[in-house]
Structure formats: structure tokens, C-alpha cells
Amino acid sequence: MSKIFETPLYPYARSSDQDASVPVRHPVVVVGAGPIGLGAAIDLALHDIPVVVLDDNDKVSWGSRAVCYAKRPLEILDRLGCGEPMVNKGVEWKLGKVFFDERKVYDFNLLPEGGHRRPAFINLQQYHFEKAMVDRVRELQAQGKPIGLRGGNKAIAVEQRGDHVRIGVETPEGPYAIEADWLIACDGANSPIRAMLGLDFVGRVFEDNFLIADVVMEAKFPTERWFWFDPPFNRGQSALLHKQPDNVWRIDFQIGWDIDRQEELKPENIDRRLRAMLGQDIKYELEWRPIYTFQCRRMEKFHEGRVIFAGDAAHQVSPFGARGANSGLQDTDNLAWKLKLIIDGKAPAALLDSYDVERIHGADENILNSSRSTDFITPKSEASRLFRDAVLDLAEHFPATRPMVNSGRLSVPCTYDGSPLNGPDNAKMPKRTRAQASPMVDAPTANGFLLDRLPGRFHLLTINAEAPASLDVDGVTATRLALGPADDPDGFLKERYLGEAKSAVYLVRPDQHVAARWESHDDAAVRAALNTAVGRLA
Amino acid sequence: MSTLNTGANIAGPDDFYAELLAAHDGLSKAESDAFNARLILLLANHIGDRQVLAQALQAARRRK
Numbered sequence: 001m002s003k004i005f006e007t008p009l010y011p012y013a014r015s016s017d018q019d020a021s022v023p024v025r026h027p028v029v030v031v032g033a034g035p036i037g038l039g040a041a042i043d044l045a046l047h048d049i050p051v052v053v054l055d056d057n058d059k060v061s062w063g064s065r066a067v068c069y070a071k072r073p074l075e076i077l078d079r080l081g082c083g084e085p086m087v088n089k090g091v092e093w094k095l096g097k098v099f100f101d102e103r104k105v106y107d108f109n110l111l112p113e114g115g116h117r118r119p120a121f122i123n124l125q126q127y128h129f130e131k132a133m134v135d136r137v138r139e140l141q142a143q144g145k146p147i148g149l150r151g152g153n154k155a156i157a158v159e160q161r162g163d164h165v166r167i168g169v170e171t172p173e174g175p176y177a178i179e180a181d182w183l184i185a186c187d188g189a190n191s192p193i194r195a196m197l198g199l200d201f202v203g204r205v206f207e208d209n210f211l212i213a214d215v216v217m218e219a220k221f222p223t224e225r226w227f228w229f230d231p232p233f234n235r236g237q238s239a240l241l242h243k244q245p246d247n248v249w250r251i252d253f254q255i256g257w258d259i260d261r262q263e264e265l266k267p268e269n270i271d272r273r274l275r276a277m278l279g280q281d282i283k284y285e286l287e288w289r290p291i292y293t294f295q296c297r298r299m300e301k302f303h304e305g306r307v308i309f310a311g312d313a314a315h316q317v318s319p320f321g322a323r324g325a326n327s328g329l330q331d332t333d334n335l336a337w338k339l340k341l342i343i344d345g346k347a348p349a350a351l352l353d354s355y356d357v358e359r360i361h362g363a364d365e366n367i368l369n370s371s372r373s374t375d376f377i378t379p380k381s382e383a384s385r386l387f388r389d390a391v392l393d394l395a396e397h398f399p400a401t402r403p404m405v406n407s408g409r410l411s412v413p414c415t416y417d418g419s420p421l422n423g424p425d426n427a428k429m430p431k432r433t434r435a436q437a438s439p440m441v442d443a444p445t446a447n448g449f450l451l452d453r454l455p456g457r458f459h460l461l462t463i464n465a466e467a468p469a470s471l472d473v474d475g476v477t478a479t480r481l482a483l484g485p486a487d488d489p490d491g492f493l494k495e496r497y498l499g500e501a502k503s504a505v506y507l508v509r510p511d512q513h514v515a516a517r518w519e520s521h522d523d524a525a526v527r528a529a530l531n532t533a534v535g536r537l538a
Numbered sequence: 539m540s541t542l543n544t545g546a547n548i549a550g551p552d553d554f555y556a557e558l559l560a561a562h563d564g565l566s567k568a569e570s571d572a573f574n575a576r577l578i579l580l581l582a583n584h585i586g587d588r589q590v591l592a593q594a595l596q597a598a599r600r601r602k
């Protein structure tokens with residue numbers, strides 16, 4: 001039986017665009033059908049914006065690649081309509097253990113609080129993840145949503161033409177050209193579109209190699225993330241063990257900078273490593289075994305003219321912290337509603353500048369965190385190894401240094417402090433949901449989880465407060481979601497949204513970040529905040 | 539704002555100094571270095587205050 005990642009899912013098929021005498025213009029073309037390109041396309045199609053996705057390939061990701069998906073992206077995927085199959089298929093986990101030498105020194109629980117629909121993390125092979133997204137594309141197509149997916153279509157040229165872009169596409173049947181009002185480049189870390197436009201992608205290269213062995217085996221390890229510093233089976237280096245669905249295990253060995261790749265990749269050498277780690281009598285089958293190095297870098301700007309970058313094309317991080325695909329989905333979550341408003345003429349094109357501000361903030365946070373993890377995992381000097389080992393040694397006995405143990409700071413959504421879209425805040429209310437475009441925190445309500453009740457447009461969330469059922473400012477509407485005491489038997493809304501206040505009115509953005517909040521409804525203030533949140537400057 | 543106490547603050551300074559050195563007795567250079575690192579981390583955690591710690595880092599950087 002062939003694996004999912006060996007099966008063509010969207011094989012090349014001729015499109016009528018290839019027979020047109022003049023290049024056909026589309027509102028949006030997405031280049032790249034990885035998780036981020038598919039996410040962008042699904043989001044736009046749900047907003048009824050016609051979108052065409054081009055991919056040079058016709059299959060899902062080769063090998064597992066990304067494995068860990070965090071709560072926030074799962075919530076975004078729920079909104080896109082494909083979270084459920086992923087969570088059902090995925091392996092849920094929240095516990096992690098850290099070992100140093102032969103001892104367990106520390107363990108952690110990523111989500112020690114209740115009241116969330118989604119778990120802190122699931123593990124799922126990237127090919128399953130992308131397959132669920134392709135299935136969702138097919139479902140939307142069946143419903144008549146305007147979304148096209150063209151395999152075997154490689155973007156080979158791009159030209160900025162003022163109010164649109166022309167894209168040269170190569171296919172098995174020869175080249176053609178199409179045009180787009182907006183091009184979203186989701187063509188991965190090596191982004192050919194970025195290169196064609198001559199844009200920089202600079203940052204830091206880490207001088208280290210990691211060998212991944214994804215193996216299929218029956219094993220009794222618990223569903224936890226296990227991380228070893230300097231274990232007997234990989235002296236001076238680190239190792240990671242993680243469970244994926246279908247008895248696939250992710251094993252990741254740090255192997256250092258000066259290595260012989262061919263030698264390391266030999267099955268007998270991988271076998272030796274695996275048996276040293278897991279026991280001599282294990283039975284397994286190797287599914288995927290790449291060696292990777294990594295970099296932390298980002299583009300200086302995330303859009304240029306009519307071309308917008310998202311996902312790995314715009315920023316790249318080390319995998320420790322699972323911040324790649326997780327943050328890429330937050331890019332398109334941030335972008336889609338803004339582009340919708342711009343295309344509909346309801347917001348100025350300058351709203352796109354806030355995409356740069358907010359997602360560069362996100363990228364910098366991710367790069368900072370993943371660089372620090374990398375520095376902890378691979379100490380760069382004698383002093384840094386000394387302190388790293390001291391932190392681990394003490395962690396076994398005292399809580400004091402446990403917060404410094406850094407085997408990856410796992411992806412959490414960011415708060416866009418200082419974003420130009422932010423409105424008034426209220427200091428009586430909790431800091432975690434402050435009106436600095438904090439991500440909304442899920443909570444159970446009488447009629448389901450809160451985030452499910454705030455789908456894809458502006459909402460006015462009222463808790464024990466009055467407000468009109470909806471409010472329109474020049475074509476942008478905020479719809480009220482009214483909650484009261486009956487919605488909060490366990491106090492989650494109080495803890496997450498009210499704080500010291502008795503009542504609250506939250507203006508919630510389509511991407512479920514907090515634009516502004518007050519104790520009671522004030523029509524003029526809400527209207528002003530809505531204008532600010534869509535980039536209409538006073 | 540809290541400030542780093544750089545005045546003399548330990549009662550029995552000679553005793554403390556002797557204890558500090560005694561703790562290193564018989565340790566190799568590598569073991570001493572590791573000991574010092576653990577000690578710094580424990581003391582830093584006890585202080586906790588980031589401003590004070592920043593001043594201590596600054597003060598320790600000064601030579602002569």
C-alpha cells in the first residue's frame with residue numbers, strides 16, 4: 001500500500017486559463033499548497049473571495065515534517081472547518097519530561113487549566129494535516145465555494161504591475177500566464193517568489209545537524225514529549241521522543257556540526273542509534289529519515305506591492321517550539337479578513353501595513369524564543385554549557401531553575417501590544433485578554449465554547465451588559481454575542497474576561513483578537529474602535 | 539526602584555569567605571566552575587528582582 005504522501009491528491013489537470021487569449025485575472029492567487037497556502041485559500045473562500053492555489057507538486061508533504069500543532073492553530077482550523085478531523089486523528093498530549101544524563105530532572109504540563117475546547121497540543125503527521133485541508137478544499141468546492149487547486153503548476157515568473165501581478169506558470173503541457181489582484185506567496189522557506197522579487201531573507205544559521213528517525217513501532221511509552229540532554233545513548237547531544245498517530249514515533253537526534261551525512265543516514269547507523277536509545281530488542285520500520293539544519297530568519301517586510309508573504313516564505317524558525325506551521329496559520333488568520341475588507345473596498349489598502357506590524361511582531365517573538373531554545377540545547381560556549389548544566393542539575397532538586405529549562409518554548413499565540421489597530425483598554429479586566437489585540441481565551445458557555453460562537457467577523461461580546469444586536473460602521477458590521485451569569489457557572493468568563501469588573505463589552509476582531517473593551521456599551525466609542533480596528537484613521 | 543546592595547552586608551565576612559573556599563576544597567577546576575554556576579543560579583533566584591540582578595551583572599563586569 002502506498003503512503004498518503006506518495007499518492008497524488010491534486011494531479012495536474014488542464015484549466016481553461018491555459019487556453020485564454022489574454023491572461024485571466026483572479027482576485028487572489030496563492031502560490032504553494034502547503035499548510036499555510038491551503039489555510040489562506042480556505043479562509044478566503046469562506047469569505048467568498050475567489051482564489052486559485054498553484055503548487056508545483058501534487059501531493060501532501062513528503063514525510064511527517066511538522067508534528068506538533070498547538071491549541072491556537074487548532075482553534076483557527078475549527079473556524080476554517082477542518083479542526084475536528086485533525087483532532088480526532090491526532091494524538092493529544094500536554095505532559096513533557098526532561099532528562100539529563102540518566103536522570104529525569106523535570107516534568108511539565110502545558111495546559112494545567114480547564115475550560116478549553118481544544119487541548120494544548122496534538123501530534124499529527126504533516127501529511128495527515130495537509131490531507132485534512134485538501135479534503136476541506138474539496139468539501140468547499142462541492143458547496144460551490146470559489147476555490148481552485150492546481151497541481152503541477154509551478155510559478156516561474158512574477159511581475160508587479162501596479163494594481164495587479166502577472167504570474168508565469170509552468171505546467172506539464174507548457175507555460176501560461178495568469179494575473180491576480182493579490183498574490184499570496186506561501187511557497188515555503190526557499191520561496192522562489194521571494195527570490196524572483198529580489199527580496200532579502202536574512203538571519204542566523206545554527207551550526208548543528210539533527211537526524212530525524214520517524215519509525216513505526218509498537219511501544220509502550222506514554223503520550224508525552226520526552227527530551228534528553230546529554231543522554232548516555234547520545235553523549236554531549238540531545239534527543240527527543242514524540243508519539244504520532246498510527247504508531248509512528250518521532251525521534252530526533254542532535255548529531256553536531258561536523259558530520260558525514262551519507263554515513264549518518266545509513267540504515268545500519270540509524271539502527272545502532274535507535275537500539276541504544278530504545279533497547280536492543282525493538283521492532284520497527286523506518287518511515288522517514290532526513291537530516292536537517294536550521295535557521296532563524298525573516299523578511300524585512302511581509303508585503304511588497306501586490307505580493308504578500310505568509311508562512312515559511314516570510315519567516316523561518318528552528319523546530320524547537322513547534323512554531324513553524326503554527327505561526328504560519330496565524331499569519332493567514334491575521335491576513336484573510338483584512339484582505340477581504342480591502343477587496344470589498346471597506347478598508348484602506350493601508351490596513352495591510354498592520355499585517356506586517358502584527359505578524360512581524362509574531363515572527364520576532366517566535367525567532368527570539370526558538371533561538372533561545374536552540375542556545376540552551378546547543379550551548380555555544382564553555383560558559384553557556386556550564387550554566388545550562390547547572391540549570392539542569394539544580395532542576396532535579398529545586399523548583400528554582402525549572403522555569404529556565406528550555407527544550408523548546410512551545411508555540412503560544414501573541415498579543416499585538418502597540419498595534420495601530422488597538423482601541424481602548426480597561427484596567428479592571430484581566431491582563432491576558434487586554435485590548436492589545438490579545439488572542440481571545442476559550443471558555444465554556446451555556447451554548448457551546450466561546451470561540452466557536454465568534455466565527456470570522458467582528459463581534460461585540462457582552463457579558464452582563466447591554467448593546468444593540470448589531471452595529472454597522474460604513475459597511476463593517478459587529479454582531480453582538482450576549483452572555484450572562486447563566487453562561488458562567490464555573491467562573492471562567494469572570495477569570496478570563498471580567499476580572500474586577502462587573503460587566504464587559506469586548507470588540508472582537510474576525511481573527512478572535514481583542515480590539516477594545518469597556519465596562520458598558522458606548523455607541524460612539526465602539527464605532528470609533530471599529531474604525532480603528534479596520535485601519536480607517538480618524 | 540530596588541538597588542543592589544553594594545555595601546558590606548555579611549556578618550562575619552571572614553567566616554563566610556572561609557566557608558566559600560571550603561566548599562571548593564578538593565574540587566577540580568571543572569567541578570569548581572560547575573559549583574559556581576549552581577551557586578550563582580541559586581542566589582539569583584533568591585534575589586529574584588530583575589533590576590537588582592541587572593545591576594549585579596553590571597557591577598560584576600567592572601574590573602579594577
Ligand SMILES: Cc1cc2nc3c(=O)[nH]c(=O)nc-3n(C[C@H](O)[C@H](O)[C@H](O)COP(=O)(O)OP(=O)(O)OC[C@H]3O[C@@H](n4cnc5c(N)ncnc54)[C@H](O)[C@@H]3O)c2cc1C
Pocket residue numbers: 031032033034035036037054055056057061065066067068069126153154155156186187188189191192193212292310311312313319322323324325326327328
Ligand atoms: C523536521 C521538521 C519538524 C517540524 N516540526 C514542526 C512542528 O512540530 N510544528 C510546526 O508548527 N511546524 C513544524 N515544522 C515547520 C513546518 O513544517 C513548516 O513551518 C510548514 O510546512 C510551513 O508551511 P508553508 O505552507 O509555509 O510551506 P511548505 O510546507 O514548505 O509549503 C510550500 C509549498 O509551496 C510549493 N511551492 C514551492 N515553490 C513553488 C513554485 N515555484 N510554484 C508553485 N508551488 C511552489 C511547494 O511544493 C510546497 O507545497 C517542522 C519542520 C521540519 C523540517
